[in-house]
Amino acid sequence: MINIFKNNLKIKLLSLFLAFIMWIYVMVEADPIVIRDFNDIPVRITNIEQIKEKGMTISYDSDLKSNIVLRGRRSLFKDITKDKISLYGQIENPKLGENIVNIKASLPENIEYTIMPEKLGVILEQNVVIRKEIDVQKSGRLKEGVKITDINISPKSTWIEGPKSIVNKVDKLVCRLNLDNKDSDFNVRTEIVPLDKQGNVIEGINLKDRYAYLNVSVSNSKRVPIKVNLTGKLDEDYKLISYNISNDTVVIYGKQNELDKVKEIYTSKIDISNIREDKKIIANLEIPPNIQASVKDIEIEFKVSKLITKDFHIPKSRIIFNNIQNLDISKNNLPENILVKVVYLEELAGDIDEKDIQIFVNMQDDILETSKYEIKYNIPYPVERVDVVPRYVEIYK
Incomplete structure (x- = not known):
């Protein structure tokens, strides 16, 4: 009986040993130990808020990345990917300049790891917060004849936060607006982009607002004539020779129904009664409500001349009688001189001379015993007015 018991115990121990060997074999073959490398894993600084409260922030030049080597059973790696590996560290007693951070990892149990490097040098800078206006950077072309009348942007400005060395590089904030083939009002959401003086995009800063919302109003256009609105009258001793305007047409912009109402644009009233010499003036254009114009005013150049009155006494002997056909006519009733x-x-003051003035009478064939004729004149210069005294003469056979 005792021998049987001893034999069974040996068999059981042998079976247990064989089972252990089989388990080891299965573990090695079916779920072996593996090693995996993950590079450039971001390192999270756990006390960043405390650092910002002290007026500091991490320099953009700090490379907060490290590598990690994992070792464990293959079955433990089925849910582990690079983005699920968390590396972190805390900056003890933070100060401006370089600080050393010990890096730790958050991983499932039974996975061994080695972090390389396990310490990082982190540069802290002064944290700067400033407010900047947002500019609209337009590109593309509207349809022909269309013009932007207003751009409403919201927000008009936003806060920038980041390391002093980076924030100081920001020259302006822009949001880009594409105008290609636009011909009506439109709204658009566009990203706010920080730029340096060379127009390069600045990285490494935080914007309170990431997007701006633009409301763009556009208008149609047409070209209309400009009419000069003259009032008053020049003194009788002066004459307005001409006036020239710098623009005889103007392009106006507005909604189509408003444009259809406008046929021409007048200047403001211009009183010419006191003009005594050549003169240039600036006249405003009377732009109707809800209409915009390519120009707001025009220049008008007036040419004015003084009028000269001069009396010429022409002897009656110089009167030419046309068509008398050998008639013997009497000139006794004519004055000795004809006043012109x-x-x-x-x-023309130096050009007109008495000898240049001709006076004449056109006779008719059927002259009566006494006939009345108009004394006419010929002057080879462009004069304004001529009065002949007497105007008529009586001719006797």
């Missing part, structure tokens, strides 16, 4: 009163521009 000439009004001309001041510029």
Whole structure:
């Protein structure tokens, strides 16, 4: 009986040993120990808020990444990917300049790891917060004849936060607006981008607002003539020779129904009664409500001349009688001199001479015993007015 018991015990111990050997074999073959490397894992600083409360932040140049080597059973790695590995560390007694951080890892149990490097040098800088206006950077072209009348941006400015060395590089904040083929009002959401003076994008800062919302108003256009609105009258001793305007048309912008109402644009009233010489003035354009114009005013150049009045006494012997056909006519009732009163521009003062003035009478074939004829004149210059005294003469056979 005792021998049987001893034999069974030996068999059981042998079976247990064989089972252990089989388990070891299965573990080695079916779920072996493996080693995996993961590179460039971001390192999270756990006390960053405490650091910011002290007016500091991590320099953009600090490389907060490390590598890790994992060792464990293959079955433990089925849910482990690079983005699920957490490396972290705390900056003890933070100060401006370089600080050393000991890196730790958050991983499932039974996984061994080695972090390389296990310490990082982290540069802390002064944390700066400033507010900057947001500019609109336009690109593309609207449809022909269309113009932007207003751009409303929200927000108009935002806060920038980051390391002093980076924030100081920010020259402006822009949001980019594409205008290609736009011909009506539109709204758009666009990203706010920090730029340096060379127009390069700045990385490593935080913006309170990531996007800006733009409301863009556009208008149609057409070209209309400009009308000069003159009032008053020049003194009788002066004449307005001409006036020239710097623009005789203007492009106006507005909604189509408003544009259809406008046929021309007038200047403001211009009183010419006191003009005595050539003169240039600036006249405002009377732009209707809800309409915009390419120009707000125009220049008008007036040319004015003084009028000269001069009396010329022409002897009656110089009167030419046309068509008398050998008739013997009496000139006894004619005055010795015919008064010719000439009004001309001041510029002609040295040109007009008495000898240049011809006076004549056109006779008719059927002259009566006594006939009345108009004395006419010929002056080879562009004069303004001529009065002949007497205007008529009586001719006797």
